[in-house]
Amino acid sequence: MGTLLVAAGGGGDAIAAAAMAGFAPDGAVGIATLAWDRLIIDPLPGPRGAADFTGLHRHTGWWQVMPGSRPIAPAGSTLPRLAAELPLPLILLDPYDGARGLRAQIISAAATLGAGHVRVIDVGGDLLGRPGDAGLRSPLADALTGSACVDLPGAAAWIAGPGVDGELSAALVLQRTGDATIRRLDPEAWKPILPILRWHPTEASALLASATLGLRGTVEIRDAGLPVHLDDTSPVVHEMSMHAVSGINPLLAALTDTASFTEAEQIAIQILGGTELDIERRKAARPRPRSQPSAAVFDELSMWEETARGRGVDYVTYRRLAEALGHLDLAEFRTRLVTQHPHQDTGLLWALAST
Template structure:
């Protein structure tokens, strides 16, 4: 029997879905993971999510659902982590296509339920912004989660909503989420996350990186994203909670607005009305800014000096750890230099690599 896991926000949620499948269900049978191809600009320089038309080599599973095998390729200039995930993990990654709104995603889910007759369906979100109202000023990426929530709420099947690592996405603080969470269904251990350790060596997800780090026992304050958001690494970090899907929908005004949407443009308009912004607008603006930046060479000595300056300032903010994405953007390096920076730091100070995070001196 196949298990279906919906990665609410795509990206790191898809990686966390692989951990979830093994931790809760034994992991002997690979799952079908339905996820967005929506990577940050470090990976995909094109704003917004990718659809089937943005890939070659996809496999058609149902009339509206395509899977992304290892040999699939994003059509330039787009980029995607999904083919590499398919190569390194045993699961089937199916592509959420948000370009037909919540109605389109609902149709995809209904087709998968009919095709697979899954033994169970989980909707997984790392961080918990799926439990937001939609108008919180700290929200950074509400449309993806709201679309999947709206779609799952309309499917004629039992879907369990799970939240891993409340607050780890840096959007809704854990203390705000506590009253919206149900029971803990599992607390991740180092053994649970070991199976994705190789993936997190290259995958840019910060929330799932911190989820893995807290499962390994790392505690402190981690600075993330280009804005340098501080995220506490606490004992709540590795916990997976169940939450009520209907309550989440009733609370989330954006998700309710999206129920009848038939296009991504329509979903964007609602996001601007409810949240005051569209995440894709932010990506468009940032992509234009990045295009105007002159390329910077990664000179090892100069880079190490700049890292030392960053760390000295971070210590004054109480920061104990950071992500390599944060370091890459703080040093004004481009996404292609992230791996080079990571190798330089790990080679120079291997004792400071608290996988998959960097420990501040």
């Protein structure tokens, strides 16, 4: 019986799951993920459910995302393209029936695909978050997905890249993983997946891949300009039982019997005081800024780099740089940047120009 890989937070974790497929007991048979993209892709806050797509393949008890699947406007989604490029079947996790619904979908998909094992993949370590943790910004997605897996026989979590998502610190994640089994990621496992990271907006998985390929230093990510330091502890995976994870993060136990997404969100707010949905709704309500003309953006690049070097930054994600310079078309921005300054492109990140 193979292993069903479950991405805790969405598409970025799904990409990382593909790189970890070689760790899967008896081989990986599929990747299950929420459709929860950033606002740069999907202007609607929160996750998308099965009703938000056309062209899904309906199995008994679960949905498979196909290359021809499409989100219903105005929603957006990276999942159809991931379905075309990932090497494993992509299962849509619809969270609108809460943890109970997610659990039923995972059990059904595992049965159809012949999976006797479940591994929950979390890049960064948010799954180990607790109330009051400084920096915890996206607790609901990971906890809701994780809560659906706690009571599945033999389910375990793979916590990859401690701190690379810019939320919990690497030191805190490593403290909470304790004596968990450690695996080191193989650079070869990333090579088939690198083309995906050149178009997908995930920052955490791009940093995890970069660290695995040998990059070290401080990377600035997200619109808030969060610093993440990549070192030898970054390209590792810590395996923990889901019961152990639930013992650390109280939100998992609190969400396990939820029957709707709204119920799960309300419980998370009661325990944590807020969720990532609060941030997304505020951002979505703001007027969308106009993209600056490309010439103006590139005129400001050297000045921005000089300021960033003063903050101790060595690298920056393309998304962070595009947002900092006011350029909304990430693909066009990246193409122009690499064309004009190819020596600063690591393939995944932008290396700041040396003085």
